[in-house]
């Protein structure tokens with residue numbers, strides 16, 4: 001009971017925050033203007049290039065910037081998103097591309113369509129990796145690992161060595177669940193006054 005309440009509370013706070021962020025207007029993370037975001041999405045696409053995926057999943061699709069790209073190299077794409085405001089934009093951005101959208105929390109979503117031959121987790125795990133919901137985070141990792149029947153792409157930004165180590169730990173959690181590392185790269189690009197970096201790791205079921 002306590003666990004269910006805790007999860008419902010956490011879901012509500014994240015969803016409210018994301019609806020506010022996306023409610024301020026289109027492209028709040030400046031994907032269109034940011035050289036860093038373009039470099040990050042390019043690096044993610046490059047990591048998975050070279051094959052056509054039959055059944056791909058993106059968790060935390062936001063406004064669909066990477067979802068659009070996935071539709072170009074996949075036969076079918078499923079996209080899961082917690083914020084209805086973001087999801088409506090993602091739908092608009094992928095009109096006619098045959099993406100199947102689901103509104104919901106990855107921690108309780110049923111994984112409809114699994115196994116996926118590509119699962120993409122881009123800038124999403126740290127929304128789940130919070131002190132009060134660690135048990136739920138571990139369970140979500142287990143569920144996502146079970147959905148991934150082929151490749152798994154992780155892409156999470158970092159600002160300093162400690163944060164980079166936490167991103168590497170995400171990768172290690174999947175390695176401990178039967179995945180092997182295929183490739184890994186760090187992408188950095190200047191964005192105004194800062195130069196953010198992102199660890200992009202491609203794993204495959206061993």
Ligand SMILES: C[S@@+](CC[C@H](N)C(=O)[O-])C[C@H]1O[C@@H](n2cnc3c(N)ncnc32)[C@H](O)[C@@H]1O
Nearest residue numbers: 018060061062081082083105106122123124127
């Ligand atoms: C920063 S965006 C990342 C967008 C895209 N994946 C990328 O790499 O650019 C993270 C998205 O994850 C969504 N999200 C956060 N927690 C979630 C959860 N528990 N279940 C599903 N989506 C979630 C947020 O609403 C947000 O739109």
